[in-house]
Amino acid sequence: MTTIMREQIIEAAAQIFREKGFHAASMKEIAKAVNLQKASLYHHVSSKQEMLVEILDQALDLLIERLQKVVEQPTSPEAKLRLAIQTYLVALADYSDLSAVMLLEHRSLEPEYHQRHIPRRDRFEALWRKILEDGVAEGVFDCPNPRLAVKSLMGVLNWTIMWYRRDGNLSAEEIAEQCSDLFLKGLIIRS
Template sequence: MGFREERAAERKMNILRVAARLFSEKGYHEATLEEIARELKYTKGSLYYYVSSKQELLFQCHELAMDLLLENIRKIRQSPLPPDQMLREVIKGHIETLVSEFNLITVALGSDYELEKEYAAAIIARRDQYEEIIAGIIQEGIEQQLFRPVPVKMVINLIMGAANWIGRWYNPRGPLTVQEISQFYADYLVTPLLTAR
């Protein structure tokens, strides 16, 4: 990637982060492209060089959030870890990504209903990919008799519901670090799946 492409990618990332923050703080309908441009010290016209509409901007926030989550989970899936350790790492990675890109991920988790049909279908397909990877890890754990035979979809719903809810209450000034929170969740959510040995 050349200097110009790097510069354009950096600007695009800045736009998405500012948009995610304003969508998170004000809500999708209340935040305007004018405000986003003003925060960035851009003209509204220069913003249109990167996105065609506010709806596309929201979609790109969702896309970036899914890129981050999928990149992390694919690395873990390719590791030689046993399924129980792999699932712990997935939970920790999910929570740490959520917190490190707080506005971006919370917008993606809380505004999917705002996406137009075509955009929503693309994001749902990517979420399905993410959940399929988790399902594969759990299924592998069951086959290896590391995990009890459990309803896989229910376990995924439990993990995602618990992990994503952190976006509602997390406070960086709280008594626990992100790593301590993610480790607690990983242990708490995986331990009940284990077979007695």
């Protein structure tokens, strides 16, 4: 069975969805990217919407799985948070098209799929919240509102898709380290 063509199509779709947005991307363009006529796409894929759904599912599955592994590790909250940040940023960099589409294009999901997507996304955020709350429980984190702190952290990390470039002068790991320092230690110097 040849799912390989399908994978290529999804990958091309992700890249184009990312560049132009879901609605601005055309089937013709996606077809061209994999050297097919647009009619031929429908042999491998049932609709444009299905491609979007698959991209979002793949991306979220991938991120949840990696973060889950980090959460399960028996380390200190600080080390766990640092590792989670690095894992996440590396994943965002490795699968930047998938991730960017997931983060930015989920509003183009038809209602039924959107409804299914949101709870999974919340589950993902809950993993982050657990890391922070464990730190609070152990008395090492000062975090009056973990929900807001998670939103803030997601903001820092997710926003990297707007400016991170693979050929830039900072690697994902370097960004992760500096972001971790900032988020953990803050900006102010204390003696």
